[in-house]
Amino acid sequence: MRAALLVAVFGLGLVALAQADDAGLDRAIGKALFERAWVPAPSSTRANDGLGPLFDARSCAACHPGGAGRGATVLEAQGHPEGLGLVLSLIRPDGAGDPTYGHRLETMTLPGVPAEGVIAVDVKAGRRIPRIEEPAYGPLDPATRISLRAAPDLRGRGRLEDVTDAAILASEDPDDADGDGIRGHARRLAMPEHGSSIGRFGWKASHATLESQASEAFALDLGLATPLRLEPWGDCTERQAACRNAPHGREAEGEPEIGEAIMQRIVAYLRGLDTPAATPDRRGAKLFASTGCAACHRPSLATGDGGSAALFTDILLHDMGEGLADPVGVPGAAAGEWRTAPLAGVSQALARGVGLLHDGRAADVAAAVFWHGGEASIARARFDALSPRERRALIDYVSSL
Numbered sequence: 001m002r003a004a005l006l007v008a009v010f011g012l013g014l015v016a017l018a019q020a021d022d023a024g025l026d027r028a029i030g031k032a033l034f035e036r037a038w039v040p041a042p043s044s045t046r047a048n049d050g051l052g053p054l055f056d057a058r059s060c061a062a063c064h065p066g067g068a069g070r071g072a073t074v075l076e077a078q079g080h081p082e083g084l085g086l087v088l089s090l091i092r093p094d095g096a097g098d099p100t101y102g103h104r105l106e107t108m109t110l111p112g113v114p115a116e117g118v119i120a121v122d123v124k125a126g127r128r129i130p131r132i133e134e135p136a137y138g139p140l141d142p143a144t145r146i147s148l149r150a151a152p153d154l155r156g157r158g159r160l161e162d163v164t165d166a167a168i169l170a171s172e173d174p175d176d177a178d179g180d181g182i183r184g185h186a187r188r189l190a191m192p193e194h195g196s197s198i199g200r201f202g203w204k205a206s207h208a209t210l211e212s213q214a215s216e217a218f219a220l221d222l223g224l225a226t227p228l229r230l231e232p233w234g235d236c237t238e239r240q241a242a243c244r245n246a247p248h249g250r251e252a253e254g255e256p257e258i259g260e261a262i263m264q265r266i267v268a269y270l271r272g273l274d275t276p277a278a279t280p281d282r283r284g285a286k287l288f289a290s291t292g293c294a295a296c297h298r299p300s301l302a303t304g305d306g307g308s309a310a311l312f313t314d315i316l317l318h319d320m321g322e323g324l325a326d327p328v329g330v331p332g333a334a335a336g337e338w339r340t341a342p343l344a345g346v347s348q349a350l351a352r353g354v355g356l357l358h359d360g361r362a363a364d365v366a367a368a369v370f371w372h373g374g375e376a377s378i379a380r381a382r383f384d385a386l387s388p389r390e391r392r393a394l395i396d397y398v399s400s401l
């Protein structure tokens, strides 16, 4: 089965892979699938195709490059993103997408179906305000709001799945009972995924599992159906008739284009990725705790297997204030609420010139802290009050993670 999948999809690499153990082989196949540029249906390979009709990248790696790292966030002079690391989410307050454009602005398409539009971003006082140029299907619904989202680093994130619901719930403090100004609550999902109804993945903790998050990417970004999201037209709405009627890659009604075998190997690849090695300095770690950063960016969380997830997050949503707020919230996550961003891998983002925060607006750690408000106001004030030497040591510490 594995060999057949490899030959069908890639037709290469078998010799080197023949030596690998089963788990190693699954990860290697998963890596190739993560990097694979999907093709439209019908194609000569038949199996595993069906890109689009609407899409905004051809592979997972196009947005998560460099071994599942962060996507590019740089804007060129006219405000268009360079590269594919920024996407536009279309959101209505009830959690639905736009009735015409769906949940995502797809910027690419197949012949015969108009692409939805072009992402452009205005920068005002350091904030990124997205807009849609050349909208091909008329105006958005008046209730639809748009949010710019950066493609995060995926390395080590598989460990978030191993943190038990109980461990996440233990650090909730919705009424600020301990009086430290930090509340924080878990994202409760309406539909439990694999038994957990607590969101772990995405900037707003919208998914409990890697599979569910990856299925969303296949549906919204690549236009491919998976066992969890069977519509072969991805994010095309009923109002986008040409898109709904275009050829797709499923072989039979109700069959996904991306089967469970492919999905499980992509998940295995992501789960096998470690965070970049850091050499944390003890003084910096102390300052990180005493300034209050560690209250949200928890250096490690206990996992169900007796180990720990050392990602610097509590997996809770926190109100970060007006400066970071989206124009609208969704059920379970208010406009200003974001999952504490895991800091593991920040060093690599900085080395590659990729911006921080959910829309990539912050060029470095100090700029990211500048935007911290709401529940992080006390930590922000303590950060501002540090001596220049201490502040430097804290910034260096976070920049080394």
Ligand code: HEC
Pocket: 034, 056, 057, 058, 059, 060, 061, 062, 063, 064, 084, 085, 086, 087, 089, 149, 150, 151, 152, 153, 154, 157, 200, 201, 202, 203, 204, 210, 213, 214, 217, 218, 221, 222, 266
């Ligand atoms: C067009 C760009 C794009 C493509 C293609 C893409 N992603 Fe993403 N990915 C993103 C963005 C943007 C987010 C953050 C989404 C959010 O929270 O709103 C994300 C988030 C994720 C996360 C959650 C990470 C975290 O910190 O919680 C995972 C896992 C992930 N993607 C996996 C995948 C996989 C697997 C594929 C291929 C099937 C893929 N992505 C394809 C842009 C992309």
Ligand code: HEC
Pocket: 182, 291, 292, 293, 294, 295, 296, 297, 318, 320, 324, 338, 339, 340, 341, 342, 343, 346, 355, 356, 357, 358, 359, 364, 365, 368, 369, 372, 375, 376, 379, 380, 383, 398
């Ligand atoms: C109340 C909880 C909270 C506290 C306290 C807090 N943060 Fe954050 N931090 C967050 C959240 C939530 C985000 C994501 C915000 C967003 O992207 O809109 C974040 C994002 C970041 C980022 C960007 C990470 C990325 O991947 O883009 C950095 C860097 C950061 N915080 C550093 C710090 C430092 C340093 C401190 C202490 C001075 C601190 N934070 C205190 C919750 C907190």
